[in-house]
Amino acid sequence: MASFELICPxxxxxxxxxxxDAGADSVYVGFRDETNARNFPGLNFSRTExxxxxxxxRARGKQVFVAINTYxxxxxxxxxxxxxxxxxxxxxxxxxxxxxxxxxxxxxxxxKLRLHLSVQASAANPEAIGLYxxxxxxxxVVLPRVLTINDIAKLNAEIDIETExxxxxxxxxxxxxxxxxxxxxxxxxxxxxxxxxxxxxxRYETRGSKLVxxxxxxxxxxxxxxxxxxxxxxxxxxxxxxxxxxxxxxxxTSLNALHLLPDLKAAGVKALKIEGRQRGKAYIAEVVAACRxxxxxxxxxxxxxxxxxxxxxxxxxxxxxxxxxxWR
Amino acid sequence: xxxxxxxLTLGPVLFNWAPGDxxxxxxxxxxxxxxxxxxxxxxxxxxxxxFFAEHIPAVVERLxxxxxxxxxxxxxxxxxxxxxxxxxxxxxxxxxxLIEANDMGCVALLGGRPHWVGPFVNVYNEATLAWxxxxxxxxxxxxxxxxxxxxxxxxxxxxxxGVDLEVQVFGRLPLxxxxxxxxxxxxxxxxDNCRYICNEDPDGLTVDTLDGEDFLSVxxxxxxxxxYVGLTGEVAGLQAMGIRRLRLSPHTxxxxxxxxxxxxxxxxVLGPAEARTRLLAIAAxxxxxxxxxHDREGVIDTAAP
Numbered sequence: 001m002a003s004f005e006l007i008c009p010x011x012x013x014x015x016x017x018x019x020x021d022a023g024a025d026s027v028y029v030g031f032r033d034e035t036n037a038r039n040f041p042g043l044n045f046s047r048t049e050x051x052x053x054x055x056x057x058r059a060r061g062k063q064v065f066v067a068i069n070t071y072x073x074x075x076x077x078x079x080x081x082x083x084x085x086x087x088x089x090x091x092x093x094x095x096x097x098x099x100x101x102x103x104x105x106x107x108x109x110x111x112k113l114r115l116h117l118s119v120q121a122s123a124a125n126p127e128a129i130g131l132y133x134x135x136x137x138x139x140x141v142v143l144p145r146v147l148t149i150n151d152i153a154k155l156n157a158e159i160d161i162e163t164e165x166x167x168x169x170x171x172x173x174x175x176x177x178x179x180x181x182x183x184x185x186x187x188x189x190x191x192x193x194x195x196x197x198x199x200x201x202x203r204y205e206t207r208g209s210k211l212v213x214x215x216x217x218x219x220x221x222x223x224x225x226x227x228x229x230x231x232x233x234x235x236x237x238x239x240x241x242x243x244x245x246x247x248x249x250x251x252x253t254s255l256n257a258l259h260l261l262p263d264l265k266a267a268g269v270k271a272l273k274i275e276g277r278q279r280g281k282a283y284i285a286e287v288v289a290a291c292r293x294x295x296x297x298x299x300x301x302x303x304x305x306x307x308x309x310x311x312x313x314x315x316x317x318x319x320x321x322x323x324x325x326x327w328r
Numbered sequence: 329x330x331x332x333x334x335x336l337t338l339g340p341v342l343f344n345w346a347p348g349d350x351x352x353x354x355x356x357x358x359x360x361x362x363x364x365x366x367x368x369x370x371x372x373x374x375x376x377x378x379f380f381a382e383h384i385p386a387v388v389e390r391l392x393x394x395x396x397x398x399x400x401x402x403x404x405x406x407x408x409x410x411x412x413x414x415x416x417x418x419x420x421x422x423x424x425x426l427i428e429a430n431d432m433g434c435v436a437l438l439g440g441r442p443h444w445v446g447p448f449v450n451v452y453n454e455a456t457l458a459w460x461x462x463x464x465x466x467x468x469x470x471x472x473x474x475x476x477x478x479x480x481x482x483x484x485x486x487x488x489x490g491v492d493l494e495v496q497v498f499g500r501l502p503l504x505x506x507x508x509x510x511x512x513x514x515x516x517x518x519x520d521n522c523r524y525i526c527n528e529d530p531d532g533l534t535v536d537t538l539d540g541e542d543f544l545s546v547x548x549x550x551x552x553x554x555x556y557v558g559l560t561g562e563v564a565g566l567q568a569m570g571i572r573r574l575r576l577s578p579h580t581x582x583x584x585x586x587x588x589x590x591x592x593x594x595x596x597v598l599g600p601a602e603a604r605t606r607l608l609a610i611a612a613x614x615x616x617x618x619x620x621x622h623d624r625e626g627v628i629d630t631a632a633p
Contacts, residue, residue: 071452071453071456072452072455073453073478074452074453074474074479074481074482075453075454076481077454098450099452099455099456100450100455100456100459101458102455105455121432124406124407124431124433125406125431127412127434127436128431128433128435128436130436131433131436132432146405146506151407151408173506173508174504174505174506174551175405175504175506175507177450178448178450178505179505180471180473180501180504180620180626181503181504181544183620183625184544184553185627186625187619187623187624187626189473191450191471192452192473216625216627218537218541219537219538219539220537221538222538238538239535239536240536240538241514241534241535241546243536245538248510248513248546249506249551322507322508325520326518327508328508328509328518328520
């Protein structure tokens with residue numbers, strides 16, 4: 001039996017097929033609106049595309065999850081209710097939710113629908129997780145990236161639902177679902193709009209020999225000619241404290257925890273998740289295939305190469321992030 | 329003007345103040361500030377808690393003696409066993425005190441008994457508010473990024489649910505929480521060996537852009553706005569929609585003056601224009617902001633010329 005279930009992102013039907021073909025056990029997607037946390041132009045699924053994706057996956061023994069993981073707008077929750085209903089009616093194997101009111105709606109109106117707790121709910125201790133299980137029948141929790149491997153092991157010893165953790169991709173240094181940095185600068189937030197540091201508010205300016213990246217009216221970074229210019233995600237910008245510039249919150253890095261497979265298994269983790277529904281199908285195919293290979297070799301007790309994805313990581317750098325105590 | 333009196337709540341001190349200053353701050357609040365409720369407790373970093381612990385009984389006694397309602401705050405993040413034990417201890421030993429829950433683990437431990445919900449628990453819509461009310465929530469302090477439209481929709485359902493709503497009207501707005509300590513990081517230190525360096529910045533460490541523009545403010549694990557929320561022109565609107573409590577978040581500025589200002593504003597004896605002029609002086613050199621309320625960037629001050 002496989003040690004882990006591999007959960008892979010898709011923002012398009014083509015990416016979903018690529019993920020399934022490359023070895024995903026499950027693919028997670030979102031609808032084309034503000035009900036999911038990757039609400040980007042040109043991305044995500046119509047209802048018909050979801051049905052087609054589910055058919056493709058099921059024919060190959062795989063599953064599709066639908067992320068409905070933003071917080072419904074007060075006075076206007078209809079889109080979120082329809083998303084839950086349509087996910088269920090179009091064959092999703094689970095919905096990934098964060099909002100208490102929406103969990104309540106899903107549990108009451110779709111009692112057979114499998115519920116996963118989104119990382120955006122930031123449930124970081126056994127008490128919180130137990131509450132989501134008892135109140136709504138949540139079957140799996142995606143853990144927020146505030147826990148070390150030791151924390152995860154202790155947590156799994158105390159809870160009786162499955163845990164899923166991020167193994168590869170972009171990472172937030174802040175507790176997910178509890179961050180308004182983006183909306184402070186742009187008016188658009190992960191929780192309300194499903195976007196962080198949205199491209200609509202990004203500008204690049206040339207100042208002499210420097211390239212300046214801006215988000216809203218704020219400078220997020222400046223780059224010399226020989227420096228690769230990263231996307232101005234707010235928490236990965238360069239700022240000054242005491243007049244000293246630094247990547248104060250986080251370097252422009254990606255998470256790569258593949259070298260931690262033995263520890264994650266010992267910690268009782270059930271599923272490993274790849275971040276990146278906004279990525280193209282070529283990236284998805286490459287990352288999923290590399291993770292699949294690593295997982296398969298790990299399952300057979302063979303050595304595996306955890307560094308094959310270094311080429312595609314943000315800024316060419318990766319980190320085990322919050323899984324190690326040194327990150328703090 | 330709403331028929332129900334608008335109450336003022338003083339939120340917990342978010343910063344790492346010297347314990348003596350912390351105690352004396354509350355003594356002065358007890359003696360002079362026209363606030364109805366005071367939330368007491370360290371919510372940002374469990375490493376700070378021991379410093380304040382010895383002063384809590386005296387602070388609570390002084391506040392209660394002055395007729396203030398005291399509510400005990402739970403931490404925003406509780407991940408380690410020690411932090412979880414602290415929340416359990418808070419819940420089991422609270423006695424007659426209400427607790428303001430700032431994470432869902434605390435909500436779980438409260439087991440349905442009456443409590444308050446802090447702004448660090450996501451209550452974005454009526455269904456979540458209803459669920460919280462059914463679980464024993466009596467007052468909910470709403471997230472700072474909610475718009476006036478969302479606040480009004482929530483406020484319209486709150487009375488039937490038997491729950492009061494609160495909105496922060498003064499002070500730097502908490503924007504994010506992490507397990508990584510940015511104060512330590514700014515000083516080249518690690519969280520485990522932080523030397524409690526956050527005590528150098530009683531209103532937060534200013535984070536500037538590379539252009540030298542004030543942007544954010546760091547408080548250990550927490551990131552706040554550099555601007556001070558200053559909802560002066562919005563108070564009448566908040567009252568009209570049925571927001572029951574206005575939250576003031578403590579700073580080293582004259583919080584007694586801030587409390588009097590918002591008391592007079594809520595009572596209609598001080599006009600919003602004069603209140604704004606005074607608040608600008610109190611917050612200076614930091615600027616005021618009210619953007620979230622107006623469905624804009626949070627940093628914006630729509631009243632600025």
